[in-house]
Amino acid sequence: MRRIVLTSLLLGLSVVAARADRLCVVADPSGTPLNVRSGPHGRILGALHNGAAVRLLDSTRDETGRPWAFVAPRHGGRSGWVYRGYIECE
Numbered sequence: 441m442r443r444i445v446l447t448s449l450l451l452g453l454s455v456v457a458a459r460a461d462r463l464c465v466v467a468d469p470s471g472t473p474l475n476v477r478s479g480p481h482g483r484i485l486g487a488l489h490n491g492a493a494v495r496l497l498d499s500t501r502d503e504t505g506r507p508w509a510f511v512a513p514r515h516g517g518r519s520g521w522v523y524r525g526y527i528e529c530e
Contacts, residue, residue: 462496464511464529466522474527476520480508486518494522496529 466488468474473487480502488494493514500508507524 462529463514464494464496464509464527466490466492466494466526467528468526474522476511476518476522479521480506482521485520488513488517488522494527496527499524 466474468490471490473489475484476486476488477484480500488511494511495514496509496511497519498510500510502508508521509524509527510519510521511527512519
């Protein structure tokens with residue numbers, strides 16, 4: 441968590457506390473896989489398909505105010521940042 445906050449501060453992002461470990465699903469309206477990134481607008485690490493279950497671990501907003509979420513796939517896979525508007529949570 442400390443690394444995420446430090447990275448967020450260095451990148452000029454505002455850190456917003458997320459309710460710990462919320463269950464969510466990918467709901468990308470484009471129908472294409474949702475990119476998982478190293479940070480908001482960061483390098484692509486992988487992708488998640490619509491309907492994939494993820495755990496929401498943290499959230500932030502980028503310099504333009506757009507929401508991002510740090511997620512971990514529920515059944516294994518690479519954790520990272522996704523655009524928050526493309527996941528639906530309980």
